[in-house]
Amino acid sequence: MGADNIEDKELTDLGISIEEKKADGDRTLKVPDEKLNGYIELMKTKLNNGFWNEMVGEREIIFVFKLKDGSIKEYRLSPENEQEIDNLCAELNNELPEKTVNVYKYISDNKFYRDFMMEHYADLINRK
Numbered sequence: 001m002g003a004d005n006i007e008d009k010e011l012t013d014l015g016i017s018i019e020e021k022k023a024d025g026d027r028t029l030k031v032p033d034e035k036l037n038g039y040i041e042l043m044k045t046k047l048n049n050g051f052w053n054e055m056v057g058e059r060e061i062i063f064v065f066k067l068k069d070g071s072i073k074e075y076r077l078s079p080e081n082e083q084e085i086d087n088l089c090a091e092l093n094n095e096l097p098e099k100t101v102n103v104y105k106y107i108s109d110n111k112f113y114r115d116f117m118m119e120h121y122a123d124l125i126n127r128k
Helices: 008-013 033-046 082-093 103-108 114-125
Strands: 017-021 027-030 051-056 061-066 072-076
Touching (some): 008 017, 033 061, 082 103
Antiparallel strands (some): 017 027, 051 061
16 A cells, blocks of 8 residues: 555566555565565655555564655564554554554454464464
């Protein structure tokens, strides 16, 4: 979402695999570890204002937010910054923060990430 300024060719030229392209143009991607920095830079440059992109890896989850004013915030999700990420997700999605309060669970609700998240982050998803 929010990446309609990014052409498929830009992604494939970076070595990124387009796993699915939905009818609305949203794409699910697999980004090799060695291509992650290039992908993050592409997001910072071309992501639409008011959107974010998350990159879910085995050891970390990275969020790049492009706020409505065009400013960029980048995070490596951790319990220490989860509330700030929660607030940004809720704000940009016009949702109540309670829906996104457990950001790990919020991400795992996405069908594309579900199994991967349960394998690598189950303790954080299921925490009380």
